[in-house]
Amino acid sequence: MFRFGKILGTLVKANHYYTVVSLHRQMELNGIASNLVTSNILINCFSQLGLNSRSFSVFANILKKGYHPDTITLTTLIKGLCLKGQIHKALKFHDKLVAQRFQLDQVSYGTLINGLCKVGETSAALQLLRRVDGKLVQPDVVMYSAIIDSMCKDKLVDDAFDLYSEMVAKRVHPNVVTYSTLISGFCIVGKLKEAIDLFNKMILENINPNVYTFNILVDAFCKEGKVKQANNVFAMMMRKGVKPNVVTYTSLMDGYCLVKEMNKAKGTFNAMAQCGVTPNVFSYSTMINGFCKVKMVDEAMNLFEEMHCKKIIPNVVTYSSLIDGLGKSGRISHALKLVDEMHDRGIPPDIVTYNSILDALCTNHHVEKAIALLTKVKDEGIQPNMYTYTILIHGLCKVGRLEDAQKVFEDLLVKGYNLNVYTYTVMIHGFCNKGLFDQALTMLSKMKDNSCIPNAATYEIIIRSLFDKDENDLAEKLLCEMIVMGLL
CATH class of the missing domain: 1.25.40.10 (Tetratricopeptide repeat domain)
Structure with missing residues (x-):
C-alpha cells in the first residue's frame, strides 16, 4: 500500500x-x-x-x-x-x-485567505487574519503576502505597506513574493521611487529578486519612457544570473516603441531570439504596433507575415494595431480585408478595431461609408464608445455637415453620455472652421458647466481662429484665461 x-x-x-x-x-x-x-x-x-x-x-x-x-x-x-x-x-x-x-494549520488558513483574496474579498481576508492571529494559528508570510497582493490589486497600496510594516514588527519575515507584490503595487499607482526604495531594501536584506521582480521594474520604467533606467535593471538582472524571459524583452521593446526608437526595439527583438527566448504573440503585437505608430507599415506587415510562417496566431490587438496602421496610411481596402480575415479566423473585431476603420474612412472623406459601418457594428452587438462618436462628429465636420455633427453631439447629451474634452473640442473646431464663433464660445461655456475642463488644444483652436478673423480683443481675453488656468 x-x-x-x-x-x-x-x-x-x-x-x-x-x-x-x-x-x-x-x-x-x-x-x-x-x-x-x-x-x-x-x-x-x-x-x-x-x-x-x-x-x-x-x-x-x-x-x-x-x-x-x-x-x-x-x-x-x-x-x-x-x-x-x-x-x-x-x-x-x-x-x-x-x-x-x-x-x-497555517496552510489551511493560508488557503482560505488566498481564496478570499482571489474573489476580491480583501476585507474579509483581513478579518480572517485578525480572527486567527495568535488564537487559532500564528499568521505566516503566505497569509500576509496574499492580503498585501490583493490590496495592491485594489490600489490600496498604503494599506498594503502598513500591513507589510505590521508583519515585520511581528517578526514574520517578508519573502520575494511579498516584496515583488508591494513593488508591483507602487508601480501600478505611479510611485516608482517608493518601488525602487523597496527593491533596494530587499537587496540589503539578502532576499534575491526573481525574474518576476525584475520584470515589474523593467515594465514600470518602460511605461514611463525611461528606457535607460529599464536597461540598468536589465543589466543588474544579468549580473545576478537571473535569465530574462519573453516578458522582460517584450517590456523593453514596448519602452523603445513608446519613445519611437524602432531600431533599438527591433534590435531587442532580434537579441531575444538569439538568446534562445521565443517571441510570443505579445512580442509581435508590440513590434507591429510600434512600427504602425511611426508609419512603418510595411515593416509591420513583414512581421505579421512572419507570425503566419511561425504558426503564431495573431490576437485582436495584433490585428487592431495593423488595421490602424493601414488605415492611417490610406490603405483602407487592405485594412478591411484584415477585418474579414479576423471573422474567418474566429477572432471577432472589437470597438477598437472598428474605430480605426471609421477614423480612416472619415479622414478620407468617406463619411457615408463610415455611417454604414457604424450601423453594421451596432447590429453585431458591439457598443460604440465615446471615441467612436468623436470620430464620426469630426468626420461630419470635415465634410461641412455641421448640422448632422450637432445632431450626433446633442443626441449624446440627451442619452446622458459623459462627453470628454476631445468630443467638445472637435465640435468647437467644427464651429470655428465655419466662422461660427458665438456657437463655439457657447459650446466652451457649456463644456465648463458640464464639469469638463477645456485643455490647451481647445483654447488654441478658438484663439487661432479668432486671430485669423481679426477678432483680436476676444482672442486676447481667451489667452489671458488660458494663462490663469495654467495652460500656457
Missing part, C-alpha cells in the same frame, strides 16, 4: 488526475482497501478536477471507516472549494470543522 501511495503521489505531481482516479478504482475492485494517505490523494485529484461532490464523498467514507482526517485532508477539501470560487462554502465548512474541534 505504501508503494502504491508513492506511485499515485508521483502521478498527481505530473497532473495525471484521471489516471490516479482510474488506478484507485482498480485497486478497490481488486479488494485493496484505501488508507488515509491514498484517500487524501484521491480528494486532491477530485478537487483539482473541480469535482467537489466526489471529494466530499471520499471524506464521508474516511469518517465511516473510522479514520481521523488530518490537516492535509481538511485543507485539500477547503482548497477544492476555493478553486471553484465557492469561498463562502469553504468558510461554512471551516466553521463546522472548528465547531467539531478538528485541527487546522
Whole structure:
C-alpha cells in the first residue's frame, strides 16, 4: 500500500488526475482497501478536477471507516472549494470543522485567505487574519503576502505597506513574493521611487529578486519612457544570473516603441531570439504596433507575415494595431480585408478595431461609408464608445455637415453620455472652421458647466481662429484665461 501511495503521489505531481482516479478504482475492485494517505490523494485529484461532490464523498467514507482526517485532508477539501470560487462554502465548512474541534494549520488558513483574496474579498481576508492571529494559528508570510497582493490589486497600496510594516514588527519575515507584490503595487499607482526604495531594501536584506521582480521594474520604467533606467535593471538582472524571459524583452521593446526608437526595439527583438527566448504573440503585437505608430507599415506587415510562417496566431490587438496602421496610411481596402480575415479566423473585431476603420474612412472623406459601418457594428452587438462618436462628429465636420455633427453631439447629451474634452473640442473646431464663433464660445461655456475642463488644444483652436478673423480683443481675453488656468 505504501508503494502504491508513492506511485499515485508521483502521478498527481505530473497532473495525471484521471489516471490516479482510474488506478484507485482498480485497486478497490481488486479488494485493496484505501488508507488515509491514498484517500487524501484521491480528494486532491477530485478537487483539482473541480469535482467537489466526489471529494466530499471520499471524506464521508474516511469518517465511516473510522479514520481521523488530518490537516492535509481538511485543507485539500477547503482548497477544492476555493478553486471553484465557492469561498463562502469553504468558510461554512471551516466553521463546522472548528465547531467539531478538528485541527487546522497555517496552510489551511493560508488557503482560505488566498481564496478570499482571489474573489476580491480583501476585507474579509483581513478579518480572517485578525480572527486567527495568535488564537487559532500564528499568521505566516503566505497569509500576509496574499492580503498585501490583493490590496495592491485594489490600489490600496498604503494599506498594503502598513500591513507589510505590521508583519515585520511581528517578526514574520517578508519573502520575494511579498516584496515583488508591494513593488508591483507602487508601480501600478505611479510611485516608482517608493518601488525602487523597496527593491533596494530587499537587496540589503539578502532576499534575491526573481525574474518576476525584475520584470515589474523593467515594465514600470518602460511605461514611463525611461528606457535607460529599464536597461540598468536589465543589466543588474544579468549580473545576478537571473535569465530574462519573453516578458522582460517584450517590456523593453514596448519602452523603445513608446519613445519611437524602432531600431533599438527591433534590435531587442532580434537579441531575444538569439538568446534562445521565443517571441510570443505579445512580442509581435508590440513590434507591429510600434512600427504602425511611426508609419512603418510595411515593416509591420513583414512581421505579421512572419507570425503566419511561425504558426503564431495573431490576437485582436495584433490585428487592431495593423488595421490602424493601414488605415492611417490610406490603405483602407487592405485594412478591411484584415477585418474579414479576423471573422474567418474566429477572432471577432472589437470597438477598437472598428474605430480605426471609421477614423480612416472619415479622414478620407468617406463619411457615408463610415455611417454604414457604424450601423453594421451596432447590429453585431458591439457598443460604440465615446471615441467612436468623436470620430464620426469630426468626420461630419470635415465634410461641412455641421448640422448632422450637432445632431450626433446633442443626441449624446440627451442619452446622458459623459462627453470628454476631445468630443467638445472637435465640435468647437467644427464651429470655428465655419466662422461660427458665438456657437463655439457657447459650446466652451457649456463644456465648463458640464464639469469638463477645456485643455490647451481647445483654447488654441478658438484663439487661432479668432486671430485669423481679426477678432483680436476676444482672442486676447481667451489667452489671458488660458494663462490663469495654467495652460500656457
